[in-house]
Amino acid sequence: MNTQDFHKIIMATLYQYSEAIVRRVQGRYNYINIPGNADINFTTVIALDKIISKINANGMKAQILEYGKGSLMDKDNPYLSEYMQSDMWNPDRREQYITGRPRAWYKNADGQIVYSDGRARGRLLERIGRSEFMPQEAMHIIENEIDAILPEIEEAIANTVVKAIADMVTKDMKSIRIYI
Numbered sequence: 237m238n239t240q241d242f243h244k245i246i247m248a249t250l251y252q253y254s255e256a257i258v259r260r261v262q263g264r265y266n267y268i269n270i271p272g273n274a275d276i277n278f279t280t281v282i283a284l285d286k287i288i289s290k291i292n293a294n295g296m297k298a299q300i301l302e303y304g305k306g307s308l309m310d311k312d313n314p315y316l317s318e319y320m321q322s323d324m325w326n327p328d329r330r331e332q333y334i335t336g337r338p339r340a341w342y343k344n345a346d347g348q349i350v351y352s353d354g355r356a357r358g359r360l361l362e363r364i365g366r367s368e369f370m371p372q373e374a375m376h377i378i379e380n381e382i383d384a385i386l387p388e389i390e391e392a393i394a395n396t397v398v399k400a401i402a403d404m405v406t407k408d409m410k411s412i413r414i415y416i
Contacts, residue, residue, distance in 0.1 A: 242400055243282050249396050250289045253389045254278040257291060260381050265293075265301060270372070272296030273346045291378055296345035302378060306334040306362050306371030313374075319345075334361045334369050 258276050265274040273295030280289040293302060303313035309332045310316075319325060324343055329335040339354025361369035 243287060245396055245400055246287050246393060247280050247282070249392050250280050250287060250389070253385060253392065254280060254289050254291065257378075257381050257385060260385075261291070261293070261377055264377050264381075265297065268301060268375075270297050270300055271368070272298075272300065272344075274298040274301065276378075291382070293378060299345055300372050301375050303376075304372050304374035306369075307332050308371035308373045310374035310376075328358050330360070334371065335359065336361055 255278075258278055261276055262274075265276070274297040275294045276291065276298065278289060278291045280287065282288075293299075299315070303310045303315070311332075313319075324345055326335055326337050326342075328338060336356025336359040337352035337354065338357050339352060341349055341351050344350050362371050
């Protein structure tokens with residue numbers, strides 16, 4: 237068995253578990269009633285001597301579920317700085333608090349163009365009590381699902397490696413001839 241065959245075996249195992257994680261995350265996303273998109277996918281690549289499987293979630297709903305919203309938004313969100321520098325960020329917003337926008341058309345986190353009449357400009361909307369303005373604590377669904385299944389993935393990869401080595405040894409032993 238060469239390195240490419242070995243990589244294919246490991247990638248097949250990672251692919252199987254990545255698909256399972258995506259299904260579990262998508263199920264949890266669908267169960268929670270928050271407006272917006274939540275697209276999830278994964279990629280698996282070989283980089284030098286590593287096989288990397290990456291799960292991505294895109295869309296406003298996915299970002300809210302993973303990193304929170306408003307004053308409860310996770311400050312460690314790796315995309316927060318980029319979001320705050322984008323045209324999606326409300327220029328009247330005070331820190332993370334959900335704040336009324338000026339009168340204008342703007343792009344939301346799903347890329348949709350939305351209109352604000354400006355009547356609530358500068359007001360802290362989280363205090364109004366309407367569900368669409370309530371802060372949301374980060375749920376880190378992807379991270380939690382990966383953590384939950386990681387021991388099983390590690391065991392499956394270890395078993396795959398052991399089986400591959402056993403198959404190589406068995407194959408090599410059959411080709412050895414002893415002459416006396």
